[in-house]
Amino acid sequence: MPATARTAPSPWSLFLLDPQKLLFSLSSFIAAAITLGVAFEASLPRPWWALLTVYVTAQPMAGAFRPKVLYRLGGILTGAAMTILLVPNLQHAPELLVLCLAAWTGFCIYLAVLDRTPRAFLFQMAAFSSAVISFPYLDDPADIFTTTISRVEEMAVAIVSVSVVHGILQPWSATPVIRDRAHAFLVHAARWTREALGRRHTRLEYEHRRMLAADVTELGMMAIHLPFDQRPASVGRLVVLGMQKQLATILPLASAAANRLDMLSALAPLEPALAQLVDDVRAWLAEPVAEQCASGGELAARCRRHAAQSEQPATWKGLLRASLCARMAEFIEAQVEGCRLAHQVEKPSAPVQVDVAKNRREKSFPLARDHGLAMLAGMATAAALILYCTVWILLAWPSGSATAAFAALITCSFAAQDDPAPVLGRYLGATLLTFPLAAFYLFAVLPRVDGYGMLVVTLAPALLAIGYVQAMPAWSARALPMFSCLIVALGFLDRFIADFATFINVGMAQVGGIIATIVIAKLFRSVNVRWTAGRMVRGHWSEIGQMASLARPFRPAQWTGKAVDRLGQIAARMAVAEGSDTLHAADGLADLRIGRNVIAIRRAALRLPAPMYEAVREVLEGISTLFQARARKGELLPPPASLLASIDKAIAAGSRVILPEPAHVALLALVGMRCNLFPHAPAPRMVSDV
Incomplete structure (x- = not known):
């Protein structure tokens, strides 16, 4: 069972190598090496962009990446098409061009934040692919078609490479993860209900409801991966959907039973027969999940018989007893059905009844979507891009286009967060810490490198180390700025160029883009958590x-x-909001x-x-x-x-x-x-x- 509480990892954990994380880092490095080799061999103009795309799209769960490949490729093509449509036609009206690009990016972010499924990657990639393709060439859009084709080729090579390598070296199936998550939900629900029926549930309510609700939602996200499962499909998406719906009813039924028990206990001590029934339910909840499935039907029948006996004559206490027993019976039946469906996930040969026709009609588990918050994210992104470009044009900064591209990339990456400013602060810190490493490589190491093979060997220590950090959930947010700073600063081209002025200018563009994003986030996106x-x-x-x-x-x-x-x-x-309010x-x-x-x-x-x-x-x-x-x-x-x-x-x-x-x-x-x-x-x- 997963831990119910997570503590911050110790810095010493970085020195304890985890084989799974090391395999992820090695897989990403091999994909990066292949991508760099293809980019050099095909004479792609910006191999560094292809290399950066590898680490932007790589994820610790290879299977989680697989269903997103088509979405990402589709997003890149959509963003490229929009670039070709807008830039040549509006190149003589730069103000209107900036407005249109900002509006398009904001609209894509609105859709990405609203969607909340892997399909959101299509909209996200469409947003920042058009931004990073367009902004660096707004001052000279004559060759935008060739440039767009090159960017699409570079990103496509990277995405395909990382998908294939991770799929081979990290074979991953969604089925065991779904099984474990369903089992964890049933264990958490049983524990919470047992404590609730023991009248000790108030202090546990917020943490448990967060865990249980998150488990139900994540089951649907994982079910999307099933059609892309590398192993033979062992469980259908409709079975997972049926299990998801069943588990969603457990939380309100369990809390309703606890509420009725509190009301009855406040009126008078429980009758011996009812007290014994509640104790038996609590003892049943303490059993392993597999054993609950075998004995739950008889216990639910006892609850229903007790409910029927409690209603005549009709008194308030009798109705409360009937309500308590009915809700306990419904909860037990839902828990048993959830156990059976989880067993179907684990052993697909086991017979199980699922309302397939109904699940086919409903297609997916419903998600609560907030159009207002999505619109806020989209409008903030559009406003940020307009301000970036305004400052860049007014200052006539030669590297301003790169700043706008970096800012667009970062803004799109953190658009879904209520308040991205704290994360962006850590992003800036990681970027600044990586600059000395980038300078060491650029001016001390790379001048002595000759050939592709030696380049890959030389880059291995840095890329493997940062890739390992990326595999650690608590540190992964720092990995992307480290990769970005190192790869962009080195500027991999077919011929090595080490120019200090260019290095400083590119570094200032990255830092400027991050700082500008933080400022915009403070102005537009620092939404109080309690407000959300x-x-x-x-x-x-x-x-x-x-x-x-x-x-x-x-x-x-x-x-x-x-x-x-x-x-x-x-x-x-x-859980993270301060104070006590409404x-x-x-x-x-x-x-x-x-x-x-x-x-x-x-x-x-x-x-x-x-x-x-x-x-x-x-x-x-x-x-x-x-x-x-x-x-x-x-x-x-x-x-x-x-x-x-x-x-x-x-x-x-x-x-x-x-x-x-x-x-x-x-x-x-x-x-x-x-x-x-x-x-x-x-x-x-x-x-x-x-």
């Missing part, structure tokens, strides 16, 4: 309000998945449970008895009004007393008669709604209490 989380919370509230409105179309199919994904994003940001007071799990209760009520609404239907209408209108108001004001507004009265009225109407299954589900959803919105309200007056 606040936008997501308001979006969550708005969706619940819209879903509860009977006047709006009811589309609940993908809501739970999107809500779990958004919950993970919010929790990750709130956002920390907002309970994402409670909102998730309320949304699922709204879905259950609306699905059953048309089959409810007339008195209960009218009361339920009032409840849904109150929920819609409350959550729309929360979304507008960005505050955790308390629910009004009128909503409590409406919920109690609907519960009373539903408890008067024995309800069929859809209406019974709605009754338990109303119980859950009351527990989540009014946890401290006195027990309602039931018909059986009169």
Whole structure:
């Protein structure tokens, strides 16, 4: 099981060689050597750009790179086509050309930030390939077609080389990673639920919800790799999608059971039979995942029998007991089904039932996308490029075009982050530290090198060392600026040229591009983490309000998945947010449970008895009004007393008669709604209490 807490690596860990990281570095170096040899043999004008592309696109998981090859190549071709379309036609209007290039780059970044799948690499590559091709030649665009073709050839050679070499030396399959992630999720969910049912869950909530929600989302990202798996396909994407949907329901069901248990315990000590059932569920959760699958069906049946016995006569305590047992049964069934699907991933010969037709229709797991944040990233990128080019043109700086290209590359690389300035600061520090190494190579080592073979041997120590750093997750962000500084400063060409003025000028262009990017990030992108989380919370509230409105179309199919994904994003940001404010007071799990209760009520609404239907209408209108108001004001507004009265009225109407299954589900959803919105309200007056 993965560690639940990560600590910062010790600097001494750099001296403890990991074979897997060393293999990654060696694979990247071999790809770089092949790329450099092809570039020299084909007389490509900028071999250094091909070499840099190798390390920009290389990733520690070779399999994670494989499905992105086509996206990256497609992005390069798209960016090149846009360059050929814009530059020759607007070369006599440089201001308009800069505006168009900036707008195009910003639009691509908007799509990349919005997408959040490997397909985003297509948009990202389209953005900075057009930037790095166009900006260095804006002052002399006459030969832009030949230049564009050369850049495409250099980048394509690098991407193909690194993909082939990593695929051969690092054979990687998505299936074991998906299996391990699913198993880790089930273990985390079982541990969290066991502690929640033991009434010790409050302090664990933020960390666990972040881990569990992130595991669910990442399963979908990994499933995209399955068609590109180097080994024979052992698990279908539809099976992973079915498992992903099943796991997404575990978190709200487990938290709902814990919530009902808290409510019951606050009223009175648990009855011996119920206490024994809860203890048995907790003991079942302590078993290994494989054993849970074998004994879970019988335990879920016990919970359902206890739920049926608890509802007659209809009292508030009885409804709470029924809700607790029903949610425990649903959680156990979801956990067992998740175990079975994870077993299908591990042993594909095992029979398993998956709703293939439904999964084919839905294609993929839903992700929560924020158009506002994506637009902010795109507009900031466009504004940054306009400012770069304005300063470069006004200063008439000879290396200004290179600065604009470097700045565009860096801006596009960090566009998805809420506040890239701290990372860019480390980027600048790594660049400055690499300059002495670049100067040593350029003026002391390379003048004594003769031929391609000796060049590769000479570069091996530096490239292997930095490549090893790139394979370390905690240090990988520093590797790219080190590669960029070293490779660009050396300026690999078919003939060696060591000019100190050129070296200083190129170095100033790199540093200037980074500093300009930091300044722009401070001006446009230093978004407070709590502000970003606040936008997501308001979006969550708005969706619940819209879903509860009977006047709006009811589309609940993908809501739970999107809500779990958004919950993970919010929790990750709130984990690093300082202070105690409204956002920390907002309970994402409670909102998730309320949304699922709204879905259950609306699905059953048309089959409810007339008195209960009218009361339920009032409840849904109150929920819609409350959550729309929360979304507008960005505050955790308390629910009004009128909503409590409406919920109690609907519960009373539903408890008067024995309800069929859809209406019974709605009754338990109303119980859950009351527990989540009014946890401290006195027990309602039931018909059986009169």
